[in-house]
Amino acid sequence: xxxxxxxxxxxxxxxxxxxxxxxxxxxxxxxxxxxxxxxxxxxxxxxxxxxxxxxxxxxxxxxxxxxxxxxxxxxxxxxxxxxxxxxxxxxxxxxxxxxxxxxxxxxxxxxxxxxxxxxxxxxxxxxxxxxxxxxxxxxxxxxxxxxxxxxxxxxxxxxxxxxxxxxxxxxxxxxxxxxxxxxxxxxxxxxxxxxxxxxxxxxxxxxxxxxxxxxxxxxxxxxxxxxxxxxxxxxxxxxxxxxxxxxxxxxxxxxxxxxxxxxxxxxxxxxxxxxxxxxxxxxxxxxxxxxxxxxxxxxxxxxxxxxxxxxxxxxxxxxxxxxxxxxxxxxxxxxxxxxxxxxxxxxxxxxxxxxxxxxxxxxxxxxxxxxxxxxxxxxxxxxxxxxxxxxxxxxxxxxxxxxx
Amino acid sequence: xxxxxxxxxxxxxxxxxxxxxxxxxxxxxxxxxxxxxxxxxxxxxxxxxxxxxxxxxxxxxxxxxxxxxxxxxxxxxxxxxxxxxxxxxxxxxxxxxxxxxxxxxxxxxxxxxxxxxxxxxxxxxxxxxxxxxxxxxxxxxxxxxxxxxxxxxxxxxxxxxxxxxxxxxxxxxxxxxxxxxxxxxxxxxxxxxxxxxxxxxxxxxxxxxxxxxxxxxxxxxxxxxxxxxxxxxxxxxxxxxxxxxxxxxxxxxxxxxxxxxxxx
Numbered sequence: 001x002x003x004x005x006x007x008x009x010x011x012x013x014x015x016x017x018x019x020x021x022x023x024x025x026x027x028x029x030x031x032x033x034x035x036x037x038x039x040x041x042x043x044x045x046x047x048x049x050x051x052x053x054x055x056x057x058x059x060x061x062x063x064x065x066x067x068x069x070x071x072x073x074x075x076x077x078x079x080x081x082x083x084x085x086x087x088x089x090x091x092x093x094x095x096x097x098x099x100x101x102x103x104x105x106x107x108x109x110x111x112x113x114x115x116x117x118x119x120x121x122x123x124x125x126x127x128x129x130x131x132x133x134x135x136x137x138x139x140x141x142x143x144x145x146x147x148x149x150x151x152x153x154x155x156x157x158x159x160x161x162x163x164x165x166x167x168x169x170x171x172x173x174x175x176x177x178x179x180x181x182x183x184x185x186x187x188x189x190x191x192x193x194x195x196x197x198x199x200x201x202x203x204x205x206x207x208x209x210x211x212x213x214x215x216x217x218x219x220x221x222x223x224x225x226x227x228x229x230x231x232x233x234x235x236x237x238x239x240x241x242x243x244x245x246x247x248x249x250x251x252x253x254x255x256x257x258x259x260x261x262x263x264x265x266x267x268x269x270x271x272x273x274x275x276x277x278x279x280x281x282x283x284x285x286x287x288x289x290x291x292x293x294x295x296x297x298x299x300x301x302x303x304x305x306x307x308x309x310x311x312x313x314x315x316x317x318x319x320x321x322x323x324x325x326x327x328x329x330x331x332x333x334x335x336x337x338x339x340x341x342x343x344x345x346x347x348x349x350x351x352x353x354x355x356x357x358x359x360x361x362x363x364x365x366x367x368x369x370x371x372x373x374x375x376x377x378x379x380x381x382x383x384x385x386x387x388x389x390x391x392x393x394x395x396x397x398x399x400x401x402x403x404x
Numbered sequence: 405x406x407x408x409x410x411x412x413x414x415x416x417x418x419x420x421x422x423x424x425x426x427x428x429x430x431x432x433x434x435x436x437x438x439x440x441x442x443x444x445x446x447x448x449x450x451x452x453x454x455x456x457x458x459x460x461x462x463x464x465x466x467x468x469x470x471x472x473x474x475x476x477x478x479x480x481x482x483x484x485x486x487x488x489x490x491x492x493x494x495x496x497x498x499x500x501x502x503x504x505x506x507x508x509x510x511x512x513x514x515x516x517x518x519x520x521x522x523x524x525x526x527x528x529x530x531x532x533x534x535x536x537x538x539x540x541x542x543x544x545x546x547x548x549x550x551x552x553x554x555x556x557x558x559x560x561x562x563x564x565x566x567x568x569x570x571x572x573x574x575x576x577x578x579x580x581x582x583x584x585x586x587x588x589x590x591x592x593x594x595x596x597x598x599x600x601x602x603x604x605x606x607x608x609x610x611x612x613x614x615x616x617x618x619x620x621x622x623x624x625x626x627x628x629x630x631x632x633x634x635x636x637x638x639x640x641x642x643x644x645x646x647x648x649x650x651x652x653x654x655x656x657x658x659x660x661x662x663x664x665x666x667x668x
Contacts, residue, residue: 038579039539040557049541049554109539109554109580113519116538122520127542131518199512199649200548350548 012235013390020383027376030369034106043367048346050107052366056374057103058191059338060096060381061134062213063331065221067093067141068177068184075177081245084397089225091148091394094141095384097134102377126193133187140180143169151392151401167403189214201345203282208267209341215260220334222253223307227327228385230320232395239389242397250323253330254311261304278350281359285347290363291340299340303333448527453626454587454602455528456613457636458502459658462620465490465500471569472615473504476588478572480559485551485585486612494660501657502620504612505530505551505585506645509652513543513552521582528626528654529587537581544582548646549653552584570611587623588612603632 033041044051066089073079074086105111117131150156150166169176192213195204226246233239271283286295307326310316317323349360366374388394465488473479473486491499507530514522514530521537524530544552558579566572574590577583588610595601595608602608603624613621624631629638633656636642642656 038557039554042556044556046544046550046553049544107540109541109582110537110578113536113538116519116536120519120521120536122517124515125518125520125542127516127540128518194542197516198546199651200546346545349550 017383017386020379020386023379024376024383027373027379030373030376031102031106033369034373035111039107039109041367041369043365043370045362045364047349047362048343048364050342050346051364052370052374053103053107055335055339055342056377057100057107058342059335060100060103061188061191062217062334062338063220063224064093064096064100065184065188065214065217066225067096067144067221068137068180069218069221070225071144071173071177072181075174076181081242082249084242084395085225085229085245085249087148088229088395089221090141090144091388091392092225092228092385094138094145095381095388097138097141098384099377099381100134101138102380103374106373126190126197130187130190130194133183133190137180137183137187140176140183144173144176144180148388148392148394151394153391164403185214188217195341195345198345200350201282201348202276202279202350203271203286203348204341204345205279206267206271208263212260212263212267212337215256215263216334216337219253219256219260219330222249222256223327223330223334226250226253227324227331229395230324230327232385232389236389239393239395240398241395245397246323247317250311250317250326254308254317257304257308257311257330261300261308264300264304278348278359281361282344282348285361286340286344290347291344294336294340298336299333302329303336304330307333448525448529448593448596450526451627452527452602454507454592455624455626455633455654455656456587456610457622457633457642457656457658459620459622459636460499460501460660461658462618463500463502464618464620465498466617468569468615468617469502469612469621471565472611473585475563475565475567475569476572476591476611477574477586478563478566478576479553479583480555480557481564482557482559483553483555483583485553485583499660502612503549503551503645504655505587506549506651506653506655507585507587509654510650512546512548512651516542516546518542525589527592529589529592530584531586531589532581532583534577534581534583539580539582541582548649548651552582554582555579569615 042051066085070082070086070089074083105114108114117128118135122128146166146168147170150163155166156163189210192209192211195201196206196209198204226249229241229246233241268283268286271279285291307329310322310326317326343364347361347363349362385394467488470484470486470488474481474484477485479485486502486504489501489503491501493499507528509528511522511524511530514524518540519536519538521533522530522543523533539554541554544550544554555577556579559576563572573594574586591608591610592602595605598608600608603613603622606614609623610621613623622632622636624633626634628634636658637656640658641661642658644653644656647653
């Protein structure tokens with residue numbers, strides 16, 4: 001009895017859980033308001049129909065890319081040393097895709113018809129392909145996460161038969177990794193193509209977006225996996241972390257950022273070679289207009305250049321704080337990139353009617369309900385990860401738990 | 405158990421799995437639902453090809469077309485299927501550009517819809533299936549003409565334009581779906597069933613065309629060389645909006661060239 005009293009005493013952990021739970025409740029209330037009153041409570045308009053939730057949706061999917069990357073590295077390329085990171089990444093992926101689907105549920109006008117994409121196929125639509133891939137990949141993630149959920153001590157003690165069943169999919173890990181790789185490459189790049197195929201918005205209408213989306217997603221996914229691992233071990237001293245595998249993955253991430261910077265630079269500045277109505281105005285919005293701080297500071301300097309320099313320099317990289325900063329920057333940079341991409345095509349309205357050259361601008365700032373529900377979804381993710389670290393030990397570089 | 409048996413079993417497993425996956429990939433697409441709704445009994449055949457011609461010389465920007473459209477299609481006051489842009493002055497008078505859904509022959513909205521809720525009718529009209537739409541608004545993102553409106557809120561009030569500007573002859577759309585101009589397909593279909601000619605007989609003609617006091621709008625069948633639209637296009641120079649995008653709009657414009665000629 002005394003022990004139990006002690007357990008509920010306020011400490012850092014329970015305060016953190018309490019705050020997240022409160023934010024989640026606020027998010028649920030905001031979500032119910034959205035369902036009850038409709039999307040009229042948002043600041044979205046017919047000119048800017050995709051806003052904060054869509055940005056959060058595509059960011060969550062991008063940052064979940066660590067799951068397929070690490071699983072492919074471990075189970076297809078045979079880089080066994082990354083296995084602990086693959087476990088963390090897989091669970092982050094499960095949480096990330098859940099968050100993305102919650103965002104979509106809020107965002108679509110008829111949430112009760114979310115299943116239509118699986119039944120009514122329009123094979124010409126990239127968004128249909130994304131819907132199918134996300135649905136299938138979520139299934140893969142659930143299969144991959146069953147052995148992780150089977151690590152819960154309570155479950156292992158009380159229901160060993162169930163745990164045995166849950167551990168079984170681990171035997172098919174290479175097949176799941178292959179399926180995950182195919183599905184992820186498909187929809188991660190198709191999310192870029194979702195914007196890239198839109199002929200009506202010239203700033204989007206280019207082939208580079210699909211490539212950039214997948215490159216940035218892999219970088220962001222690697223960064224978030226390592227960031228989450230390090231933060232978990234900082235707050236929970238019981239967690240054993242192998243620094244050398246993080247260091248090795250950090251170097252890979254550094255070189256990935258070089259590739260990404262090159263692609264981004266080429267893709268962005270090649271737009272200045274010619275003039276196209278709408279596209280060049282969009283470019284100006286990006287590099288000199290309302291999105292310019294986001295672009296230069298968020299995406300390029302903090303998002304790519306700074307972490308690239310830190311991660312590729314051995315002396316800087318080996319300082320734990322700098323390395324942590326680098327990972328945070330990459331994650332933030334990917335989110336900034338998604339926000340900018342989503343906004344830039346909508347802020348520039350191509351007034352095509354009277355003359356080809358006429359272009360006008362609009363603006364968007366999310367409403368309180370949008371922000372509160374988005375924070376709620378984010379808190380859900382953080383809460384799920386915190387509990388998974390504590391009870392499922394998803395961040396654990398020690399010896400493997402022997403199967404039941 | 406010797407090793408050979410195990411190998412054989414593994415081999416057989418592999419063969420069966422790959423055959424099964426091949427069969428699945430081969431046959432699964434056939435099990436899918438058709439992308440567009442199955443044609444109903446009264447759905448149009450391909451014998452007509454509807455189009456609209458708007459004469460900018462005649463349009464004086466009165467906006468009757470917009471009001472008649474909102475009344476006839478029972479749109480919420482926030483939503484206009486038909487809209488009007490005012491341009492620079494030519495010969496002392498402003499030029500007006502009325503726009504609506506262009507009913508593109510290669511419509512971006514139809515290609516991008518993830519559930520096939522936007523589709524082509526056989527007579528060329530781009531239609532919405534409101535029961536299938538999930539409200540993702542990708543079609544709004546994709547439409548180069550800003551022709552689509554989303555029902556951000558439900559419309560339960562009385563339509564202020566009824567009955568002055570017309571009587572609604574379609575159901576209201578629910579909250580959370582996208583809607584747009586249908587070329588008043590309900591009038592066309594009901595008119596054809598009664599033996600009327602859309603574009604000639606008022607009851608079978610889109611509301612905006614009926615309402616125009618300047619007769620700036622002409623509607624008719626491109627498949628019929630003697631229809632009003634075919635003749636107007638044969639006799640006058642015309643253009644379409646953003647033709648360079650390859651969307652193939654079904655609304656044609658007669659420009660204000662004649663005004664320029666008078667001046668010179």
